[in-house]
Amino acid sequence: MHTEKNVFDNIFNTVMDFKGKTKDGLAARKDMTIWCDRPEHSVDLEYQGREVPKAVYQVTEAQKAAILQWLVSLKFPDGYCSNLSRCVDMNKLTTTASMKTHDAHVIMQRLLPIALKEMLPEHVWSCLTEISLLFQSICSSVLDAASLQRLQESVPILMCNLEKIMPPSFFDAMEHLIIHLPYEALTAGPVFYRWMYRFERFLGELKKKVTNKAHVQASICQAYLQQEISTFSSFYFERDVITRRKRPARNDDIGEDLYENVVSIFNYPGRGKGAATQRYILGRELQIAHTYILMNCPEILPFYHEFRASLSAFPENEIDAMVDSDFVNWYKYQINSREIVDPLLVALSWGPCASAKVWRSYVINGYTYHTSAYGQGRPTTNSGLCVPTIGYDNSESNFFGVLHEILELEMPCGLQKLTCVLFRCKWVDPTRGVRKNSKFNMIDVNHSRVYEKNEPFLLAQQAAQIYYAEYPSTRRTQNPWVCACTVRPNKIISQTQHKDVDLDAFQQQFFQPPPIVETINYNIQLSNPIGGRVEVMPETHLPDLTIPSEREIVEMYEAQQNAQYQEEGEWIDGSDTE
CATH class of the missing domain: 4.10.910 (30s ribosomal protein s13; domain 2)
Known part of the structure; x- marks a missing residue:
């Protein structure tokens, strides 16, 4: 935690060339003149001025202003991080003391590669991005021992690449500690069991209890005892009495017994926020929604395979079109002709009611979603969506889109009421509008390349939340490509609560295999001012570790x-x- 914060400060302050914070300066350039063969960064040893030439690892004043303005304009999902606009002083073009450790954590692991993508040369950006991915990998909630072993072998190469770019004064004890982080994660396990966030938050709560600064300890003890007494007493209140212990969390769905009323894809736990409105879904729109519900019900899967088998003589694109137009009527005819009496199958044949509830905000799976129209003018953005799909040819692809409407449909099923929440989205073409940088695990999305098929709906429980971050640039023409960043939910959902419901869980951020670190092709010759050649230390190999x-x-x-x-x-x- 503190190592990450200090490394981020050194990198960000040096790259942005903040006065009084950077590791670069006249003394650093004189060291480079003596120790390093870098003519483009060297200065006269007798020079006594203040201005030094811009280095390859520094941004210009225009680029600095663009990056800081980009930080001010960024919007994140609810609870993702603090408001970064309060951490930037645009008048002085620098950061303020309001930037906390968690803000540095978010920028270091998520935003730094995006911010410097178009600002620095490729070899400098790739080296800094590898450091960002290093921290992102060891901070994952699930670690892979073999990948950590490879990462441990790659860290010395990564640090050598950084030494070829940064001045000698850049490196202190914090940069040296990076070497030991993969070994520490390999030995001690996931970092969230060990870092100091929870302890510092608890210390912050204790500081809030101080009302008499002349007697700090006694003030904390008195407030803590009152809190313990009130918490103990709340266990004896009636159930309808709302206390701090019983108060639902901000991103809570319904309650503890989440999946007791789940029937297939219906009655999935979730709740709308605010007041709902009513509207009617008619004609083609209702048919598309009905078809999508049938296609996602596991009980309808045998009928779906039977329908596609009956159309095997047609081309694949015609089969897809016939599924969209004829499958609903064919399924209803099969239910009536076979005299099937299963209440769920019969209810699915009739489809949802035309009257639907419309929500502006909805909470499900620990995510808070807003429609794009409702999110306009708000400091947060909660309308980004991503859903992994598998095509008929077993090809995997991710669909990225923006949430435009939240519909809650009702389907009568005897005495039981079945509800289903659908997201109406505007999708990006997964082939033309999405590109992936496999080395650095970065996905770019172009919203101008819209998916042409009329498939706007998505089950709310299938969605994973993301946010889109633009690339800062000094060009006049805006780059249409934006970076898609994943988001973890604000509520941890236990796998034991799912019972027999087979659903994909997006709440864990699994270990991403680090990129293969290669020595950068940056011709740097080291010179020894004492004389002779610079000897390279022999490689040392650590013994195999068994956990x-x-x-x-x-x-x-x-x-x-x-x-x-x-x-x-x-x-x-x-x-x-x-």
Whole structure:
């Protein structure tokens, strides 16, 4: 946590050339003149001025203003990070003390590669992006030991590449600690069990309890005792009494028993925010919604395969068109002709009611979604969507889009009411409008290249939230490509709550394999002012690391305890000896 913050400060302040914060200066350039063979960065050793030539790792004043203005204009999903516009001083073109450690965490891992994409040369940007991905990889909630081992072998090469770019004064103890981070993650496990965010938040809560600065400890103790007493008393209140303990979280869906009423894809836990309005879905729009519901019900899958098999003589594109236009009527005819009495299958044949509820905001799976119109003028953006799909030819692709409308449809099923929430989206063409940088795991989206097929609907529980970040640039023409960034939900959903419901979980940010770090082709010759050649230290290889399992750890602990009991003259079972 603190290593990441300090490394970010060194990189960002040096690249942005903030006065009084940068690691670059006249003394650093004189060191480069003495130690490094970099004529473009060298200065006269007798020079006593203040201005030094711009380095390859620094941005110009116009680029600096563009990056800071970009930080001010960025919008993030609800609860993603703080308002970065309060961390920037556009008058002085610098950052303020309002930038906290978590802000540096977000910028370092998510925004730094986007901000410097069009501002720095390729070899400088790629090196800084690899450092960003290094922190992103070791901060994942799920780690892969083999990938961490490869990352540990690549970190020295990464630091050598950084040494070929930055001045010698840039490197301090913080940059040296990067070497040990993969080994630490490999030995100690995921970082969120060890970093200091939760402890510093708790210390912040204790500071808020101080009302008498003359007696700080007593003030904290008194406020803490009052909180404990009120919390204990709240357990004896009636259920309808709302207390701090019972108050639903901001991104809570419904309650604890989330999946008791789930029937197929219906009655999925979620709640709308604000007041809902009513509107009617008629004609072609209702047929498209009905077809989409049928296509996503696992109970309808045998009928769907049967319908496609009956059309095997037609080309694939014609089959898709016939599914969109004729599958609903064919399925209804099959239910009536076969005299099927299953209530769910019969209700699906009749389809949803034409009257639908329309929400401006909806909470589901720990995400808070807003329509694009409702998000206009708000400081946050919650309308970005992504859904992974598998085509008929087993090809995988991601659909990226923007949420335009939230519809809650009702489907009568005997005495039971089935509800289904659909998102109406504007999709980007997955072939022409999406490009991926496989090396750095970056996905760009072009919203001007719209998906041509009329398939606007998406089940709310299938969506994963993303946000789109533009690339800052000093060009007059705006770049139509924006970077799509994933978002973790604000509520952790336990897999045990899903029971028999087979749904994709997007709440975990799994380990992304780091890119293969290669030595950059940047011709830097090191010179020794004392004389002679610069010797390279031989490579050292760490021994293979094996992480003991939980059972092995318990066995080692029991063996240690038994040995301690024997030394103290006690039996292994804990009984005293006579």
